[in-house]
Amino acid sequence: xxxxxxxxxxxxxxxxxxxxxxxxxxxxxxxxxxxxxxxxxxxxxxxxxxxxxxxxxxxxxxxxxxxxxxxxxxxxxxxxxxxxxxxxxxxxxxxxxxxxxxx
Ligand SMILES: [Zn+2]
Numbered sequence: 001x002x003x004x005x006x007x008x009x010x011x012x013x014x015x016x017x018x019x020x021x022x023x024x025x026x027x028x029x030x031x032x033x034x035x036x037x038x039x040x041x042x043x044x045x046x047x048x049x050x051x052x053x054x055x056x057x058x059x060x061x062x063x064x065x066x067x068x069x070x071x072x073x074x075x076x077x078x079x080x081x082x083x084x085x086x087x088x089x090x091x092x093x094x095x096x097x098x099x100x101x102x103x
Contacts, residue, residue, distance in 0.1 A: 002028075006028055009033075011033065012028075012033060013027070013028055013029075014028075014029060034046040034062060036063075036068055037063050037064055037068075038064060038068045038092050039067075039068055043056075043062070044056075044066075046062060059072075059073065059100065060072065060096060064096065068093070071090075072097055072100065073100070075089045075090075075097045076097050076100045076101060079101060
């Protein structure tokens, strides 16, 4: 079992089993795990390497997951077409909708 201070899931954990006999070692890497700003799910496609390997080239690519950015884009279109009011957009997504509406 890792030490209590090392049980945070902020950093990636690599487990090595059977180190010199039967000891299990939990090694923490200082690799940052990017997560969605709304639903806190881990972001896919964010890695290490060149610039294009580090981020997703989409609106809110390194910030929001695919399902949250889909909801934001749907809300932007509905607000632009006056099907929906900006006040009716969910409060967690409203700042992102306003940011896309300015463009
Ligand atoms: Zn999300």
